[in-house]
């Protein structure tokens with residue numbers, strides 16, 4: 001029984017594929033292209049859904065490559081303005097709220113980011129179905145899983161095509177607000193174009209003192225990654241969440 005368990009659909013350590021994944025993608029696609037951003041009405045949602053499915057169905061869930069998502073990305077390249085982008089790390093809900101208030105965009109405001117937001121997906125070699133029992137976890141199973149590679153490809157493109165001032169919301173309640181192993185740290189910061197200005201906001205939980213600051217060692221590390229690339233850097237710290245949303 002143990003052998004069956006380890007070799008079967010239950011062997012991974014991450015949550016399984018979201019039930020009704022295909023239907024959710026399809027619904028979200030129509031909602032986005034027809035209601036939320038009617039300027040993208042010409043996108044073909046059936047084609048997009050099929051390209052998404054064929055990226056990972058029947059494949060080893062630990063062998064995702066950027067190439068697997070090429071067709072999907074070509075079908076749904078983002079059209080959001082390059083100078084209004086907000087990045088985040090451990091601050092997703094806050095970043096969404098901030099972007100909405102200020103007329104800015106996060107990756108989840110692009111078509112593909114919107115489609116996949118909060119979902120899980122993986123397949124199984126030799127099977128036409130999604131594995132709804134378990135999917136590989138980045139730390140415990142493999143980094144090259146389909147969900148992680150998806151967010152990496154999307155994030156890389158989102159960052160490298162950004163222009164003007166790019167903002168990033170980091171979590172000032174953590175000891176290291178800048179995490180070199182996060183997608184922001186590994187993929188986005190190192191792919192910003194020269195001459196871009198990165199505006200860092202260090203936002204902490206209300207009612208608690210901040211734990212990291214613009215002069216702390218984690219932000220210094222970020223600063224050095226950026227200066228190598230000629231990206232300008234501005235940092236504001238000591239911002240409580242509520243104050244930040246109301247006043248920034």
Ligand code: APR
Nearest residue numbers: 087088089090091107108117118148151155182183184185
């Ligand atoms: N929904 C679910 N999971 C997501 C989403 C999303 N919309 N975006 C990213 N993820 C996954 C990624 O695997 C990511 O590593 O959840 C993880 C979130 O981890 P954090 O450490 O909070 O943030 P980070 O790794 O820095 O990734 C966020 O990458 O997706 C881009 O533009 C986005 O700037 C943001 C950064």
